[in-house]
Amino acid sequence: QVQLQESGPGLLKPSQTLSLTCTVSGDSITTNSFYWSWVRQPPGKGLEWMGAIGTSGSIHYSSSLKSRMSISRDTSKNQFTLQLSSVTPEDTAVYYCTRVPFDSWGQGTLVTVSS
Numbered sequence: 001q002v003q004l005q006e007s008g009p010g011l012l013k014p015s016q017t018l019s020l021t022c023t024v025s026g027d028s029i030t031t032n033s034f035y036w037s038w039v040r041q042p043p044g045k046g047l048e049w050m051g052a053i054g055t056s057g058s059i060h061y062s063s064s065l066k067s068r069m070s071i072s073r074d075t076s077k078n079q080f081t082l083q084l085s086s087v088t089p090e091d092t093a094v095y096y097c098t099r100v101p102f103d104s105w106g107q108g109t110l111v112t113v114s115s
Contacts, residue, residue, distance in 0.1 A: 002026040004097045004106035012113045018084040022097030022106060023077070030055050030075050035100035038071065038082045040093040041108075048093075052100055053080055087113045 008020035022036070029036050037052035051061040053071045061069050065084070073080040084091060094108040 002099060002104045004099065004104060006095060006097050006106045006109040008095075008109060008111070010110055010112060012087050012111065014088050014113060014115055015086055016113075018082070018087050018091065018111060018113075020082045020095055020097075020109065020111070021079050022081070023079050024097075024099075025078070027099070027104075028055075029053075029073060029078055029080055035060075036073075036080050037098050037100050037102075039096045039098055039102075041096070042090070042093040050082070050084075089113050 003025045005023045006020055012018055032055060035052040035054045038050040039047050040050055041047050049062060050065055051069055051071050053059045053073055059071050068085045070083040071080060092111065092113050094110050096106055096108045098105045
């Protein structure tokens with residue numbers, strides 16, 4: 001059974017860079033044909049797809065976040081990471097990592113951006 005676990009700081013100040021890591025167990029991020037994705041949910045709002053990295057290393061970003069966002073991976077640790085620069089309070093959300101076709105999700109981690 002695949003499991004995903006997000007990790008990273010829960011509190012940031014405006015203009016800082018958010019960095020989150022997703023550790024995957026029970027599946028390899030370099031095999032099969034899945035994409036590994038980041039999704040967030042701001043308080044009181046719906047889910048927002050942010051971007052994904054495929055098993056081949058191909059990366060896709062949301063057009064609205066592309067200029068501030070980077071996804072990478074560490075295949076030796078079976079992890080993939082999210083970096084979001086120049087955060088503002090509007091980036092406050094629960095951040096999830098998930099396996100596409102969205103059949104497996106991490107528990108989510110709350111990131112708050114506040115001065």
